[in-house]
Each structure stands twice: as structure tokens, then as C-alpha cells.
Amino acid sequence: MSTRKTIKSFAAIGGICTAVALVATGCGAGGPSSTGSAASSTVNVLVEAGGHAELSGVAEQCKKDAGVTVNFVELPYDGMFNRLSSEFSSGNVSFDVAALDSVWLPSFKDAVQPIDELFTDEAKKDIFPALVKEASVDGHFIGMPAWTNAEIILYRKDLFEDAKNKADFKAKYGYELAAPTTWKQYQDISAFFTKDGMYGTDVKGAVETEWLAHVLQAGSPMVLDADGKVVVDNAAHKEALDFYVSLGKSAPSGAAQVDWAAAQNLFNQGKTAMTRFWAHAYRQIPKDSPVAGKVGAAAMIGGSAGVAGVPGPWYLSVPKATKNTEAAKKFVKCAYDHNSMGIESNLGLAARISAFEKYQDKPGYESFKPLIETLNGKATATRPATAKWQQIVDTVLVPTLQKAVAGGDTAALLADAKKQIEDLLK
Amino acid sequence: MSIAERTRPDAGKAAAVTTAPFVPPAPAARRRRGVNREGLEAGKRSTRTLLWILLAAAMVLYGFPFLYLLFTSFKTPIDTIAVPPTILPKEWTLENYANALGRSGVLASFINSAQTAVISTVLSLVLAVPAAYGITRYKTPSGRVFIMAALVTRMVPPVAIGIPLATMMSSVGLADTPIALSIAHTTISLPLSIWLMSSFFEAVPRDLEEAATVDGCSRLGALWRVVIPVVSGGIAVTAIFAFLASWNEFLFALLMTAIRSQTTPVVIANFQTQFGLDWGSMTALAAVYSIPVILLTLLLQRKIVAGMTLGAVKG
Missing domain, CATH: 3.40.190.10 (Periplasmic binding protein-like II)
Known part of the structure; x- marks a missing residue:
């Protein structure tokens, strides 16, 4: 009898859990949809876990400035390349912007959109030369540097x-x-x-x-x-x-x-x-x-x-398969405009020369002058x-x-x- | 008949054949027998001690990584990276737990893990129980082929099916949902569930079902009312394995989840970044994540033991 009761209890609990789970499964517990079905002012940003903090402040600022809401998809570094390969090859991406390690740019050059319009002359002067060179693949800029290291x-x-x-x-x-x-x-x-x-x-x-x-x-x-x-x-x-x-x-x-x-x-x-x-x-x-x-x-x-x-830079790129190109590019521009906000994060890095220079004389940022010197080094190359x-x-x-x-x-x-x-x- | 004679096992027979009195063993022989018995017991004791030592060693071997993880979760940041490493924290702190649990998305990931594991376990059992029952009771050639074929998915590296599965789920609009991940996890747990349940059904005597049929049960009625209660321990074991397979799975979760359905193993992995490894927070979250499984295992311990021994009493 007790066995039968146990079975019934299991069945009941399992049934209830499944029902609840199936009802809840439409949205999961993490937040809104990750598959951008139509153009909207919300962008999903795929980012390596360590770089998430770099963009958090920018995301808040971007909401205020451009009305773009950002959801982050955080992944461990070791799994990110596989995930990107899988989604790019399927042609159906779950993100509108991806933070790409510089070494991945050549692999994904055909899956991301040119963002030449964001690389103004002024922008090119404010980004380390090696990074400007690396961001350009086959004559087009395909990634905006978000932060760099050396x-x-x-x-x-x-x-x-x-x-x-x-x-x-x-x-x-x-x-x-x-x-x-x-x-x-x-x-x-x-x-x-x-x-x-x-x-x-x-x-x-x-x-x-x-x-x-x-x-x-x-x-x-x-x-x-x-x-x-x-x-x-x-x-x-x-x-x-x-x-x-x-x-x-x-x-x-x-x-x-x-x-x-x-x-x-x-x-x-x-x-x-x-x-x-x-x-x-x-x-x-x-x-x-x-x-x-x-x-x-x-x-x-x-x-x-x-x-x-x-240099060890990361670039923000917009996949060709996104249905949310406009908002995605707005976010990339926001990230460039407010690049120095990344310095206040745990990682404490940026990509723009002016961002590093803004902090280089402040206590606690003594590493910035050597970093700038190294990144501007005559023989520095990606x-x-x-x-x-x-x-x-x-x-x-x-x-x-x-x-x-x-x-x-x-x-x-x-x-x-x-x-x-x-x-x-x- | 003397007491000595009566105590002999063949006393009556012996008395009929001969009247020679039973001569008790000499004191020296008794001492020898006592020594032998003591020696035997001492031998048993030393064997038992040896077995205990081996068991303890095996337990330490298996348990040490978890204990190390647990101790690390209570260490200060500098302690976690000590060179050479220390086992016990020099200073106990809950800072890592506060960091890990305070990280955004952790609670949601727990809910997602639970949802996914429950759906996957239920799916596995719903599919495995009838499949295993059919295979063991009907014993058809196609059943034998099926049970072998069920293992094929275990023979393929998960990454090889993970990417196509992710693409398929995306194309049917299930991308980034717990149900998609549950289905993926079921591909891992189902073969094992079918094999496990088959062995448990094999252990149930057919006479039981026949008796139920004689009493008026249909075949399904006999399965539901008689066989399933008998193999409930086996079902518990299978459920635990299916639950664990989903609860701890990483690769499919990495490939198929994003904002809405990311599970905790991916969040735990996120503590290792390109810029460093937050050992303390990682181990703290891993320790917390293992609690539900430990509780579940303890709760179902008796059922699991019963299930483990079910195959041993094949009728």
C-alpha cells in the first residue's frame, strides 16, 4: 500500500511539476525572449562572462540616451566560440550584438555586418592603431573595439x-x-x-x-x-x-x-x-x-x-542575421561614446585612448600609462x-x-x- | 546414556554399535581448537579492518574533491589561490556565498535548472517505462534491436548532436526554452533509463502478472497495479539518474540557452573568465547547487537501495 502511495505521490508531484514547468516554459525564469523576432528597441548582447561588467554601465547609459534596452547573454569563454559557430552557421541568431575576441574576427567575418559608418576619422584617431587595423577585414570595419588589454x-x-x-x-x-x-x-x-x-x-x-x-x-x-x-x-x-x-x-x-x-x-x-x-x-x-x-x-x-x-582587444559586432540591426548599431555606438564607463567596472579596461588618458593620473590607475605606452609601441601588432x-x-x-x-x-x-x-x- | 554420550551427534547410533565411552578431547587438543578459533576470528577481524581501511580510502578518494570544493568555498580570496594550496581555510568566511548568490541571474538559473531537470526526468520515465516493459515482456527481435539502438545516442559525442539539436530547436521556435533543453537532456537520459528499467522489469516474476490477470486485471492494469509498485525502487533509481543527468549537464545548456533558460552549470562556468578565475564564488555556487541533489538522494535513499538490489532477487 505504501508503495502504491509513493508511486501516486511521485506521479502527482511529477505531474504538477511538469504542468507548472510546461506552462512556465514559454518564458523560462531568465527574462524576455532571446530570439528577436522583429525589430525592437531591445537588443540581446552575447558577451564573455568576464566582459559583462565592462558593458553593464554602458547598457544603462544607452537606455537613457538612445532608448535601447539591453539583455546580456553571458557565456564562459571556452564555450563561446562553439556557440557563435553554431548560431552563425544556422543563420538564426539569438543575439543582436556579440562581443568577439580579436582572434575570432577572421572566422566570423562573413557572418557579421560592416559598421564602417561608426569608424569616423575622429574615432580612428582615438583608437590604438593596431586595433583600427585589426577591426578592418576585407576592406570593411566589422567590429568596434570595446576594451583592450596588453x-x-x-x-x-x-x-x-x-x-x-x-x-x-x-x-x-x-x-x-x-x-x-x-x-x-x-x-x-x-x-x-x-x-x-x-x-x-x-x-x-x-x-x-x-x-x-x-x-x-x-x-x-x-x-x-x-x-x-x-x-x-x-x-x-x-x-x-x-x-x-x-x-x-x-x-x-x-x-x-x-x-x-x-x-x-x-x-x-x-x-x-x-x-x-x-x-x-x-x-x-x-x-x-x-x-x-x-x-x-x-x-x-x-x-x-x-x-x-x-594587444588583447574585444570587438562589438552586429550579426548579419539579426532582425534588429538599427538598435544593435545604436548600442555599438553607445558603447563607443561611453567607452570610459568600462574603466569603472571590475575589469577596468577601455578601448579608446582618451578613456585611458582620462584616468591615467588618478590613484589606483598607475597601470594605464604603461598600458598606453605598450599599445602605442612601435612594434606592437595584433x-x-x-x-x-x-x-x-x-x-x-x-x-x-x-x-x-x-x-x-x-x-x-x-x-x-x-x-x-x-x-x-x- | 551418559551426558558425554548424549552430546555426541551420533550418540544413539554409536550406542547401538558399541558401548565404548566417549572420550572428550584432551586439554591440549581443546587448547589447539581454541587457538584455531581465536586465530580464525583474528583473521576475520584483520580482513574486516583491511576492508574498512579500503572503504575509507575509497570514500576519501571520491569524497575529497567535494570536501575540497566545500572548504574552498569558505576561504578568503587570497586563500583560494594559495601556493601551495591549503585544504582547510585559514580564516572562514561567507563572503564567497554572498558574492555568488548576489550575482544577477543566479536565482533564475536555479529555477531553470529545476524546471529542465523535472521535465526531462518525467519525459524519460514516461518513455522509458513502457519501452522497457515492452522489450522485456514481449522479447521480439525488433525489441532487441531497439534496445541496442537506444544506446547509439550515447555512443556519439554530445557536441556532435548538440549543434544540430540547437539548430532544430531554433527552427521550431523553441530556442532558449527549458522544454527544448529538457528534450535535449532526454536524449542523454533515455537510453540509460530504458536499460535500467529493463533490468528491473526482468527481475519481476511473470507469475505476479499472471496472478493479477487471473484476478481480472488487464495487461495494463497488471502493469499499473502490480508490476510498477514492485519496481518502484527501480523507478526511483532511474529517476535519480535522469534527474542528475539533466541537473548537471553543461554542453547542451551552453549551446541552447541564452536569456530565458540558462541553467546553473553555465552560470558556474561563467566564474572562469578570460581575465581570471573566481575560485571562491565558483565553489560556493557549486556547493549550493549540489544541495538539492544531496537532499533528493537522502530522501530517496531507501528506494534507491531497494532498487539496486531488485535485480538480485530475480524470481
Whole structure:
């Protein structure tokens, strides 16, 4: 009897839940419809979770200024490319604006609309040159930069200003201990601080950007030249890789597995004296970190070709398949007009030069001057515009780097990498 | 007959054959037997201890990641990224819970997860119970082909069917709805549900149904009144598996949901961004999200155990 009662209870509960769920399913619990069936003043914006905060303030302002209401579809970075591919290929998109990582622009160039009218001469002057170049694909601007980043040098100000350290360093190397401006200085300082369980710097074997920045500093285009020829085995790539690997003796072991998160943790824990890291990290040091308030920022160091970094911008693009083009473009314009609002967010970044400049002298934004300097660097360049870039990174560049930092023959590794990349691009 | 004689198992027979008195074992032999019994018991004790140690080790192995997650959810931000990591928080805080639960969309995602999981579980059971019953009772060649074919969807990588499913749902106007996601989740849970229910139905003696039929029940009546109550434990097990499959599913939710139906696993994943990983908030939300499943499992524990052992008493 009790069993029958249980069955009946299950059936009743299940039935009620299903009925409620089926009734409710028309709208779900998240908000309004995500499939723009007709033109309206509401736009759905697809954004990576970390970038959501960057656009929240803009969305509020856009509602006031242009009467455009914004719903955000927030997705994790790792799943966003699949989602975009799936929706673009189906021709039926659930969003009216997408925030695209710069490396995805070449992949989705045919699925998004030109927004040339937003790139006025004034706008082009206020956006970093490398970003203006990257936003243009096949002669049309297809994405408006929403925020950008670049690697700069973060260092332990307290250690650099310590009188004993200063004296010891000068005695050993013959010059003053200060934020490094040459890679030789960076090597010396790294070696100097590698003692008593502490390391001078980190070596990130699981990410390729720093090595590629060294390549730019050495005067070569990264991986592919202007004609799309694979140059990953040229002298500049080898020199950059050899230098990168050489820092290993002043870095924690296991470099092959060190990625952004690991390097950031090491620095925030006070285990490394310097790190080359994305500028946003300066403002994200936890308040309870032993290094909070003790960190200085400096521009990325230059090589024979000058200062260079690899920018990490995100662009706002309007899909061709949206039925809400007008409101979508209004939002993109709002995002440009109020670009500096992103600086007040957790991430604290922008894309316009004037936005960074507005904050660069304010306390807490000491990383902005080095960031501007790096982004304006003579040799700073964006990643090659190929739809295969992510695949090249994941399957060739990172494994090559990991083998190199683990002691592999760099010349042989680069020769092998060239072959693999050529095969991928065939 | 002496007491010694009466205590012998073959006392009567022996008395008829011989009158020789029963000689009790010598003290030394008794001691040996005692030693053997003690040795046997000691052996059993050590085997039991070994088994307990192995069980405890297995429990730690399985339980540690969850415990680590739980402890991390109470750590301060700097503690969560400590190098080397610590197991217990140096300082206990609820800050991560406040951050995670205060994030916009979290409550809605819980409701969406519950809606989706309930619909998917009900759909799975409604389809799996009659399918499994038919397959086990009629034993036709087509039934055998069907049950094998049901597994095919489990053999295909989910991402391969996720994108076409998302496109299909969109083309029939179900994009970004819990019902679309529930249907997608049912493709995951249905094969397992059919197989599970088949094994449970196999364990029910046909005599039971025949007796019900003799008493005037139709075939469906016998199924509803006799067989289903007998396999209720099995249904509970199947329901739990179907519910869990939907509750924790990530990939389809990532591909098919946006504003209206985003489920909590996607929200949890959103704590890992290109610019950093908010370990504390992520683990806090994951801990909260696991509570309903733990409660459900505890609530249905007896049914689950009964269901697990159902196949063991095949009549």
C-alpha cells in the first residue's frame, strides 16, 4: 500500500511539476525572449562572462540616451566560440550584438555586418592603431573595439625600494635597482631576487603571447608574414624563444604547465618579484594579498625593433542575421561614446585612448600609462588574421613552447612547428 | 546414556554399535581448537579492518574533491589561490556565498535548472517505462534491436548532436526554452533509463502478472497495479539518474540557452573568465547547487537501495 502511495505521490508531484514547468516554459525564469523576432528597441548582447561588467554601465547609459534596452547573454569563454559557430552557421541568431575576441574576427567575418559608418576619422584617431587595423577585414570595419588589454611589467615596489636590496643589487650588477627597461636588466633583476624560496619572475609555458611579444620586439611578424608565409622558424622567433627559455632559471619549476592563472597566483602570493602580465591584473590584486599596495607597473620592454606587446582587444559586432540591426548599431555606438564607463567596472579596461588618458593620473590607475605606452609601441601588432589562428596556437605554438621550456632543442622545435602550421593552413 | 554420550551427534547410533565411552578431547587438543578459533576470528577481524581501511580510502578518494570544493568555498580570496594550496581555510568566511548568490541571474538559473531537470526526468520515465516493459515482456527481435539502438545516442559525442539539436530547436521556435533543453537532456537520459528499467522489469516474476490477470486485471492494469509498485525502487533509481543527468549537464545548456533558460552549470562556468578565475564564488555556487541533489538522494535513499538490489532477487 505504501508503495502504491509513493508511486501516486511521485506521479502527482511529477505531474504538477511538469504542468507548472510546461506552462512556465514559454518564458523560462531568465527574462524576455532571446530570439528577436522583429525589430525592437531591445537588443540581446552575447558577451564573455568576464566582459559583462565592462558593458553593464554602458547598457544603462544607452537606455537613457538612445532608448535601447539591453539583455546580456553571458557565456564562459571556452564555450563561446562553439556557440557563435553554431548560431552563425544556422543563420538564426539569438543575439543582436556579440562581443568577439580579436582572434575570432577572421572566422566570423562573413557572418557579421560592416559598421564602417561608426569608424569616423575622429574615432580612428582615438583608437590604438593596431586595433583600427585589426577591426578592418576585407576592406570593411566589422567590429568596434570595446576594451583592450596588453601585457605590461608588474613588479614588487617594496622589494625594489628596499635599501638593502638596492645596495646589494648595485654592488653585484653595478647599476641602480629600478623597474627594468631592457631585457638584460630584466634578467639581472630576476636572477637577483631568485633566493630564499622566492623567484625573480615566472615563465609561462602554457601560453604563447609573451614569446610572440618577444618576436615582435625582435623585429619579425609573428608566425605568419604579410603574405601569409610561415616564418615561425626565422632568426627572430628562435632568438625570442631562446631568451624566453633562459628566464627559466629565475622562475618556479614546472614552467610547461604555468598559465595565466598560475602566474597571477604566484605574483599575488608574493612568490615572484616581477611578472609580465595583462594590465587589468594590476587592479585585481586581492586586498588581502601580501603584495596589495606594493606593486608597481612599467611598460613592456622593447627589443631591437622597439617596444611591443600583443594587444588583447574585444570587438562589438552586429550579426548579419539579426532582425534588429538599427538598435544593435545604436548600442555599438553607445558603447563607443561611453567607452570610459568600462574603466569603472571590475575589469577596468577601455578601448579608446582618451578613456585611458582620462584616468591615467588618478590613484589606483598607475597601470594605464604603461598600458598606453605598450599599445602605442612601435612594434606592437595584433595576431595574424587567419581563421586557423586558435588552432595554430592550441596545437602547435603552445606544445612547441612547452617542449622548449622543458629543455627541447629550439631550432628543431621551430622547424617542426613550421611544418605543422603549413599543414594546417593547406 | 551418559551426558558425554548424549552430546555426541551420533550418540544413539554409536550406542547401538558399541558401548565404548566417549572420550572428550584432551586439554591440549581443546587448547589447539581454541587457538584455531581465536586465530580464525583474528583473521576475520584483520580482513574486516583491511576492508574498512579500503572503504575509507575509497570514500576519501571520491569524497575529497567535494570536501575540497566545500572548504574552498569558505576561504578568503587570497586563500583560494594559495601556493601551495591549503585544504582547510585559514580564516572562514561567507563572503564567497554572498558574492555568488548576489550575482544577477543566479536565482533564475536555479529555477531553470529545476524546471529542465523535472521535465526531462518525467519525459524519460514516461518513455522509458513502457519501452522497457515492452522489450522485456514481449522479447521480439525488433525489441532487441531497439534496445541496442537506444544506446547509439550515447555512443556519439554530445557536441556532435548538440549543434544540430540547437539548430532544430531554433527552427521550431523553441530556442532558449527549458522544454527544448529538457528534450535535449532526454536524449542523454533515455537510453540509460530504458536499460535500467529493463533490468528491473526482468527481475519481476511473470507469475505476479499472471496472478493479477487471473484476478481480472488487464495487461495494463497488471502493469499499473502490480508490476510498477514492485519496481518502484527501480523507478526511483532511474529517476535519480535522469534527474542528475539533466541537473548537471553543461554542453547542451551552453549551446541552447541564452536569456530565458540558462541553467546553473553555465552560470558556474561563467566564474572562469578570460581575465581570471573566481575560485571562491565558483565553489560556493557549486556547493549550493549540489544541495538539492544531496537532499533528493537522502530522501530517496531507501528506494534507491531497494532498487539496486531488485535485480538480485530475480524470481
